[in-house]
Structures are given as structure tokens and as C-alpha cells.
Amino acid sequence: MTPAISTSGLVKTFGSTLALDGLDLTVDAGEVHGFLGPNGAGKSTTIRVLLGLLRSDAGTATVLGGDPWQDAVALHRRLAYVPGEVNLWPNLTGGEAIDLLGALRGGLDPKRRTQLLERFDLDPTKKCRAYSKGNRQKVAVVAAFASDVELYLLDEPTSGLDPLMDAVFRECVREAKDVGKTILLSSHVLAEVEALADRVTIIRRGVSVESGTLGELRHLTRTSISVETGRPITGLAELPGVHDLIMDSDQARFDVDTVYVGGVLRHVAQFDVRTLTSTPPTLEELFLRHYGDELAREPSEPAGT
Amino acid sequence: MTPFTGTGRLVRLALRRDRIQLPSWLVGLSLILWVTVSSIVGFYPGEAERVRLAMTSAHSPVTLMTNGLVSGASLGATVMTQAFVSLAVGAALMSILAVVRHTRQNEETGRAEMIGAGIVGRDASLTAALITVALANLVLVAASVLVLVASGLPLGGSVLCGLGIGAVGLAFAAIAAVTAQIAETSRGANALAVAALGIAFVLRAVGDASGKVIDGGLSVVSAWPTWLSPIGWGQQSRAFDRDQWWVLGILALFVVVLVSGAFVLASRRDLGAGMRAVRPGRPAAAPALLSPSGLAWRLHRGVLIGWAAGVAVLGASYGGVADEISEMLSDSPEIAQYFEQLGGASLTDTFFAVTMSVAGIAAAAYAVQATLRMRSEEAAGRVEPLLGTAVSRPRWMAANIGVVALGTLVLMVVAGVTAGVVYGLVVGDVGSNVTTLIGAALVQVPAALVLAGVAVAAFGLLPRWAAAISWASFAACLVVLQLGVILDLPQAVLDLSPFTHVPAAPAEDATALPLFALLTAAVALTAVGITAFRRRDLALP
Secondary structure, X not given: OOOOEEEEEEEEEEOOEEEEEEEXXXXXXXXXXXXXXXXXXXXXXXXXXXXXXXXXXXXXXXXXXXXXXXOHHHHHOOEEEEOOOOOOOOOOEXXXXXXXXXXXXXOOOHHHHHHHHHXXXXXXXXXXXXXXXXXXXXXXXXXXXXXXXXXXXXXXXXXXXXXXXHHHHHHHXXXXXXXXXXXXXXXXXXXXXXXXXXXXXXXXXXXXXXXXXXHHHHOXXXXXXXXXXXXXXXXXXXXXOEEEEEEEOOEEEEEEEHHHHHXXXXXXXXXXXXXXXXXXXXXXXXXXXXXXXXXXXXXXXXXXX | OXXXXXXXXXXXXXXXXXXXXXXXXXXXXXXXXHHHHHHHHHHOOOHHHXXXXXXXXXXXXXXXXXXXXXXXXXXXXXXXXXXXXXXXXXXXXXXHHHHHHHOHXXXXXXXXXXXXXXXXXXXXXXXXXXXXXXXXXXXXXXXXXXXXXXXXXXXXXXXXXXXXXXXXXXXXXXXXXXXXXXXXXXXXXXXXHHHHHHHHHHHHHHHHHOOEEEHHHOEEEOOHHHHHXXXXXHHOOOOOOOOOOOHHHHHHHHHHHHHHHHHHHHHOOOOOOOOOOOOOOOOOOOHHHOOHHHHHHHHHHHHHHHHHHHHHHHHHHHHXXXXXXXXXXXXXXXXXXXXXXXOOOOHHHHHHXXXXXXXXHHHHHHHHHHHOHHHHHHHOOXXXXXXXXXXXXXXXXXXXXXXXXXXXXXXXXXXXXXXHHHHHHHHOOHHHHHHHHHHHHHOOHHXXXXXXXXXXXXXXXXXXXXXXXXXXXXXXXXXXXXXXXXXOOOHHHHOOOHHHHOOOOOOOOOOHHHHHHHHHHHHHHHHHHHHHHHHOOOOOO
């Protein structure tokens, strides 16, 4: 199956700033793809290149089998976009903006529009100038999900939504996925990507540094284990893959490289285990691994608490 | 903490924010006064000429409406008649915009919330805005007095005239203080206050035009509508003639009452809220909106209606005076000579050629402003979601340019029709005059579109500089048109301005070639702009 989106070696400069430095990204059809990176990593720039709003300086990009710059109009009939910063016409009502964006994309489903307005608790009679950031985002999200398209490009769509609306948004993404739509979801809300994404690409300074399923990426990181035993564990520090060991007579806390978990557990089992907690790595930890040089100074929570 | 704690700091903040804006207004208004006074001194140096001007003006309802009240024929009195209304309207606009900027606009943008959370009293913000505007008007009074006295006018009348201008400014500051409490948006507050200014202008225009001529035509006693208008009160000071200082008392009372009213209204509402509830809008779009052209029309129509109203007033008033003008012109050899330079046609036809040229400049200004809307939409980030849909860049641009071209055409038709109908009513032949003047108006369209084309090309090639380039081109054309002959510019320079190539219809026959050439240039510039925009990155905020 051809991927819904594929880029290779994408380069984009703004003056002397290098925004994308050879970015590779592959999004398979029918998947929810998390696009993770800190602010300024190049997530929005990538999406705008994929929409043909910006022109890449080098590299190739294919969206739904077409060239995003050349075939912009034809492609935009088949996709919906929610910008990171939603700017709307102050003298149009929210309802008018939704209808306008939907119509220019090729029409929207009126039943679905009504239903989404209700679920997102959005008043369509208010002028856009009176909307908060969150409500402007809802306008773009409703317009996107009320359109029947193959691909959704969502650029940090929940940054202004409250937790309740966040939950509604997740439902919408899952429903879209269930009917076979492809979704590229950029975010730095890690819990959101963890809850929704099949696969993740992590980018940093315009380059993708990791890409894979959450499971695959967990192979690259460590599991935190906290164990209480009948007698003190010996020889733990010498085992391969064990890090940050803290021993306190009958208690031990440590991180272990995920590939070595089996061996370590066999070793620990000999010491009369009373309780054992293991915590899978969170995306926070993936981030720390990739952006460790920027975040290292922040005190990290002890794992497993 | 009193309700006024922090007022001083807020005044300093307002002055700092307005350090460019208010001085520009003050310099501009002083310059207008200075130019008017010196041109009156130049054109009407002697008592006899001024008496004739006063008598003609007093007997012409149209002149009374557009210029102002006639009261005496001294140099000062002539300045009052010719300049007071414009200066007072200018001071009023400056004051309205400044008061709204420092009150409602702060609330709308959320700045007032941050300020209100500081050590700032409840009434400090409104007080500071009014003090700032009062200071600006005070400077305007001083500058006006200086200009008038320096032109050799008596001190007493100069002070009264200056105070009248400033007092009208303050009166509209007070009106804006009230509208800023009523409307929920700064745009709404400005619109209400400017509407009040329009009503005030019309009231005094009607009152003066229907007044009684006394003193053998040297003075007019205004009818009652004038006495309902702050601008009217200012004029009734009759500075340099009867020096009625007491009318300043009416203005002062008006300001006190309205400002108190504004404070009462402010104390009865919440921060950010208005008195007038915002009406809910349409929950769904009308089908007409759902296309790039529909959206463009929606975004452009307000500006176009405003310009059309202005051009209609221009056309009607020029049409109204055209017949009288020949009489006046034969009295003033300088002006007659100026008109004769423009061609050997009849004075009325030449006058209408000048009228249409002025309307053409207005249409060009509209065309540039409306074209640059594409740039402001882009800079505000509103083009991004639009081009994220199945709308191509050329289609989006074509929708906007189409509305601009149509709007330019509409403006010139409005100019031709209003001038033709009013002039036709005066001379008793509407039909043929309307036809002739619509034709004379339409020859201006291609030149205006060339300037729109410059703006399109600049938008495509150098978006960040588009506004500067477009307005500089417009200003350059204006200079060439107005001063080209006086400055003795070479023909090659004159030819650069599209207006140079516009036939002076109806005084001379319109020929197709220059109009066709101008249209070709406009189309070529537009094509350059569209091609360039297709190739460049979208500028994102």
C-alpha cells in the first residue's frame, strides 16, 4: 500500500534559519501518526510544506500520491487541515466560518456538522472576534471533521481545549480512524499522542530522530522497576542494562533497558520477591532521551512513583 | 485607593503609545489651517474681493452647506468661513479615535484586564483617556492661535477661533467616551461616534443653508438645526466678526454633561461588556458567502459602501455648484486662467473634467486600499486556512481583484450619476447630463486600475513592502498630477503617472488608445503579481 504521506530529505530555510534539515516522514494510509517535537522543531513548517503553503528548498514530498506544491487544489479536496493558530474573519460568525471552510473544501455533511457543534458545545451564532483561542480551534476542528476527506492534517489541535473537549476530540479522531481515515497529529501533548497514535515520528531541529510504533520506540528506552524482596538483592549492579540503582536493604529501585528486562527479572526472582512494580516508559522519557541536553537540568521525577 | 489612582501613569502610557499618531494629527491639522490661510491671503488680498466672495457664498446654499457660515468679510472672517468646519471635523476625528483607542480598544484586546489588575482605580482608564485627548486639543488650540496670529490676524479672534476648534474636539471626545461604554467593540464605538459627527455636520449644514441672509449679504443668521450641533456652536462664535465668547459655555456644559454620563455608564457595567448586547449572528452561512468571491465581497463591501457615500457627496456637491461656478470664476481672474490652461472647452465642461479627475483619484485610493486587503488578510493569518482548502492561489486573488475592479467601476458610476443628476436638476436637463458625466467618469477607471495593478504586483513580489510601495506610487502620481506643470517636470516623468494619459472628459473627447494602453498595463501588472504569488511562500504571522 502506498503511504498517505512520504517525505524524504525535506529542506526548508527561512533566510539564514534552517527550519527543516533533511526531514524524512512516512505516514501509512489508515493510521493515526503522532508527530512529536518541541516548539520550533519544524512540525508546523513540515505540515505547511505538505499543504503547498510553503515550498521546500530540497527533498521530495508526496501527499496522497500527488505533489503538494503542484497538485495543491486537487489534494486539498481530499484532505482537511486544522492550523496550529486558527485565525478567522472577525465579522463572520462561527457557523459561517465552518460552512465557508467546508464548502471551499468541497462540501460538508450537515448532519455531522450539527452533531459536532453539539459535542464540542460551540455556539455558531457568535462572531469570530468574540471567540477565545479554544473556540476558534473548535471552529476549525468542526469544519475539518464535518468534511468527508481521506486525510486530516492536525497541527496541535488541542492546545486551547479544556480536558473535557480534549476527550471529545479524541473520540473524533478514533471515529475517523475506525472508518479508515489517515490522521497526522502534531503535538507536544505526549499523553494525547500516546492515547491516539499507532506510530510516532519524533523530530528535532528539522530532522526526524525516531520513527516507529510506540512498542518499537519502547525498545529504545528503559523500564522503571521497583521491587521489595525477602532478602537483599545482590549482584544487581553488575547485570547488563541496569541503571540508576538505589538499594535500601530489602528494597531496590532501578531502570533497565527494555531488551534486558527478562534477564533482570530472572535474577531478581531468586531473592524472594514480595512486591514488584514496573512502569513502562512514557513519551516524556522518550523526549528526555532525545532532547536530554535541553531538559536535563529539570529535576526528573523518580520513576515508578 | 481612590477611583482615580494610577491616572497619571496611564496618561503617560497613552502619550507614549500615541507619540507618533497624535503629533501627526496635530501637524497635519495645523498645516491645513496654514495652507488655507495663506491661500486666502493670496487669492483674496483686498476687502472688495472678500466682500464679493462673502456675498456669493452667503447666497449659495451649497457653499453654505459644504464650507460654512458667512459672518463678515474681514480676512479673519473669511478664514472662519473657509477653514473652521474642516478643522473642527479634523479635531473631532482625532479625539474620537484617541478616546476609543485608550478605552474600549484596551478592553477588547484584554490590555485593560492587565491594567485593572494593577494598582489602578476604577475610573482611572477613562479619566486618563480624556486627559490625554484634552492635552492634544490644547496643543491644537495653541498651534491654531499661533498660525492665525502669525498670518497677521487679531489676537482676540484668533484665540476664540482656536478655542472653538479645540472645544469641538473635546465635545466629540465626550461623545466617544459615551459610545465607548455603549458598544462592545472599538469598531462599533468608533462607528457610533463618527455617525454622531456626521449628524452634527448635516444639522449645521441644513441650518446654515436655510438661514437668513442679513447685512446685505455679508452675514447669515442660521436656522435652528445649527443650534443642535457642536460644530454649529463652534461656528457661532463668529470669531473675527461678532466674537460671541459665550458659545464656548454651551460647549463646556455639553462636555461636562456627557463626560459625567460616561462615568455613570462605566460604573454600571462590567469590564469588557457593553450596554448594547451583541446580537447573535447567523448560525449558518448564506449560499452567497460560500465561494472565494462571496467571501471577498463580504470582506470588501463595508469599505466600498463608505467610499461610495463619500464619492456621492463629492459628485453631488460639485454637480450642485457647477452652474454657479462659471459666475464666480469670471470674477476671479487667477482661477479662470487656471481653468483655461486646461483646454479651450466651456468652463462648465472643464470644471467637470476637474471634478472627475478628483473622483478618479478617490477611486484610485479606494483601489489601492482594497487591493492591499489581500496583504492584511495574509499578514493576519486568515489566508492560511483558506488556501488549506481546495482554493487555488490565483482563484483567491482573482476573487479579490474582481471585487476591487468592480468597486472602482461602481465608484466612478456613482460620481457620474450624482454629479449628473444634481447638475441636471439645477439646469433642468437630467437625462443628457447624466449620460455625458457617466462617460466622463468612466474614462478614469483604467488609470485607477493601473495603481491597483501596482499594488497586486507589489503584493506578489515584495509582500512586506506592498503597502509602502503602493501608497508611495499613489502619492507620486498625485504629485505629478497636482504639481507636475508648476514644478516643470520633464514629459517622461509626467508620462509615468497613469493620470497623465486620462483624457479630460467631458472637456475633450475620450480616445480609445490611451485607455486601452492603461488597461493593458493594469492587466500586465496584475498578471505579474498573480504569477509571483503562485511561486512564493505564504507569509505567515
